[in-house]
Amino acid sequence: MNSTASKRHIDPWMVAIGTVFTGELISILTSAIAQMGLIWHIIMVTHSPLSTTLATLVGFIPTALLGPFAGVFVDRLPLKAVLIGADLSIAIVSIPIAVLAIVMPNIPVWVIFVILALRSLGQAFHNPAFNSMTPLIAPKHVLDRLSGISQGVQSTGYLIGTALAAVIYPVGGLGAMIGLDVVGAGLACICVAFTRFADTRNREREETNGAGEALRAIVQEALSGWKVIRADKGLFALMMCDFLFTLAFSPLSALFAIYAIDYFHAGTTGASLTEVSWSLGMIIGSAVIGITGLFKPRWLSPVVACLVFGVGLVACGAVPPSGFIPFIVINTIMGLAMPMYNAAITVYMQERIQAEFLGRAFAFFTALSTWALPAGLIVSSFFVDSIDLPLWFIGSGIAITVLAVGMFFSSTIRSLK
Numbered sequence: 462m463n464s465t466a467s468k469r470h471i472d473p474w475m476v477a478i479g480t481v482f483t484g485e486l487i488s489i490l491t492s493a494i495a496q497m498g499l500i501w502h503i504i505m506v507t508h509s510p511l512s513t514t515l516a517t518l519v520g521f522i523p524t525a526l527l528g529p530f531a532g533v534f535v536d537r538l539p540l541k542a543v544l545i546g547a548d549l550s551i552a553i554v555s556i557p558i559a560v561l562a563i564v565m566p567n568i569p570v571w572v573i574f575v576i577l578a579l580r581s582l583g584q585a586f587h588n589p590a591f592n593s594m595t596p597l598i599a600p601k602h603v604l605d606r607l608s609g610i611s612q613g614v615q616s617t618g619y620l621i622g623t624a625l626a627a628v629i630y631p632v633g634g635l636g637a638m639i640g641l642d643v644v645g646a647g648l649a650c651i652c653v654a655f656t657r658f659a660d661t662r663n664r665e666r667e668e669t670n671g672a673g674e675a676l677r678a679i680v681q682e683a684l685s686g687w688k689v690i691r692a693d694k695g696l697f698a699l700m701m702c703d704f705l706f707t708l709a710f711s712p713l714s715a716l717f718a719i720y721a722i723d724y725f726h727a728g729t730t731g732a733s734l735t736e737v738s739w740s741l742g743m744i745i746g747s748a749v750i751g752i753t754g755l756f757k758p759r760w761l762s763p764v765v766a767c768l769v770f771g772v773g774l775v776a777c778g779a780v781p782p783s784g785f786i787p788f789i790v791i792n793t794i795m796g797l798a799m800p801m802y803n804a805a806i807t808v809y810m811q812e813r814i815q816a817e818f819l820g821r822a823f824a825f826f827t828a829l830s831t832w833a834l835p836a837g838l839i840v841s842s843f844f845v846d847s848i849d850l851p852l853w854f855i856g857s858g859i860a861i862t863v864l865a866v867g868m869f870f871s872s873t874i875r876s877l878k
Contacts (some may be wrong), residue, residue: 477598477656478607484652485591486614488548491645492580493622494629495555498638500571501575501630506570519574522792523581525831527681531585532824536682536817540594540660543820545650547587552646555577555639562636589823596819598658604811605759608804609750614831616743616800623736662816689814695877696809700826702868704833706767709860711837713774713853717740717792720850725770725785738789738848742796750804759808760877762801767865769798774858778851809877 535543558576561568599607602784629638691697717739718732724730755762773795781790806826814822868874 473657474599477658478595480652480656481591481598482614482868483593483612484649485611486618487645487652488649489615489618490622490625491642492551494626494638496640497626498630498635499577500716500774501559501626502568502635503573506567506683507568512570516574516577520581521831521834523578525828527582528585528589528824528831529686529821530679530824531582532589532686532821533679533682535590535593535820535824536662536686537588540590541598541653541656543586544592544653547583547590548646548649548653550586551580551583552643554583555643555646559636559639559643562634562639562836566634573629585827589820590829592807592811592823593816594658595676597660597662598656601628604624605754605804605808606751607774608807609747609754609800609809611747611807612800612803613744613747613751616747617739619743620737623740643779644757657814658685660814683821683824686825689818690822690825693771693813694873695760696813698871698873699760699806699809699877700829701762702767702827702864703802705864706770707801707830708831709857709864710770710774711834712731713857716850716853720854721785721788724850725782725788727785731785734789735792735871738793739796739866742793743799745793746797746800747804750800755801755805755808758875758878759805760874762805764865764868764874766801766805767861768869770795771858771860771862771865774800774854774861776858778856778858 500516503512510637554576558572561572595607595611596604626638629641690700717735721727721731721735727734756765773791776791777788780791810819810822810826
């Protein structure tokens with residue numbers, strides 16, 4: 462009796478979302494394993510921090526440059542085709558490296574750079590397509606909770622994938638790690654293929670004659686995604702705040718491990734614990750949002766998240782060298798707050814932007830956030846060596862706290878429901 466009753470409560474959209482999220486978890490998990498393998502290979506071959514930094518930038522550039530144009534094709538083509546094509550493209554470019562790693566242990570670094578760039582190109586299509594699919598499957602009243610669950614899926618996949626990478630690399634090497642990613646991409650494609658949903662977007666386009674006219678149409682469509690965002694003053698203001706937040710926080714993302722080693726003298730174990738505590742915080746925060754949803758009104762969620770980060774970073778800078786455990790606790794709390802920011806922006810976009818523009822809108826947002834990361838790192842590189850790390854944490858925390866206060870008193874952001 463209870464079993465029959467419970468089956469009646471499983472709506473078709475729940476099955477569809479569960480299938481897609483399962484595929485996403487597998488894909489993120491195996492991608493994390495492969496990504497760690499590629500980075501570790503660069504470190505083992507070059508022993509150069511500069512090469513590792515360049516590898517990170519190479520992974521950003523395709524998404525930053527081509528993301529808005531990828532969004533055009535996301536809106537033009539069936540979402541299933543885009544998602545499967547993106548995953549398959551990542552698998553296809555990874556297969557040669559898996560084979561090469563078996564016959565040539567010391568793969569040239571430039572080959573790894575090329576693979577990282579091509580994999581990033583696939584992600585430029587995958588991310589906006591995935592975020593555009595959710596509102597076509599699920600009812601609007603659950604989008605905030607689903608956004609939290611999506612954040613949790615990503616954090617869990619990354620955390621488990623990173624942990625597994627440390628076990629697989631010494632045993633199977635780079636070839637095994639890349640091979641797993643190929644298998645993961647295939648399983649993700651199967652999950653998407655078996656997901657049932659109606660693609661109700663208006664995908665009609667005017668006919669174009671010649672390559673030049675087609676290129677102009679693509680550029681105009683890409684810009685229309687930006688215009689849609691710009692026309693929504695509240696959403697645009699929130700995105701600009703996200704850019705400023707990323708600009709202020711991104712330099713610190715590379716300094717947490719150094720802080721654990723040099724300031725707290727916690728060694729590499731402490732550096733790893735810093736990463737794990739952050740990921741655990743994100744998983745907990747995502748789970749809370751998945752169960753309860755965001756704050757009401759929802760614009761409070763990014764404001765509170767920003768304030769938690771600001772106060773948390775100041776506290777990190779004020780902790781003495783003997784306070785590694787308080788530092789880990791603060792780090793976990795900041796990780797817990799991160800999904801509130803990301804989930805709120807995702808839901809606002811899914812609700813306030815027409816379905817046929819969602820791919821371009823998400824692509825522009827991803828590109829904007831992507832540009833903020835290297836911009837913050839470049840700016841900080843001029844000062845980080847001349848400023849003590851605690852002062853750097855405190856200064857960034859104050860800047861983010863001021864941003865949170867500005868967001869709270871902004872009538873434009875408060876106009877968001």
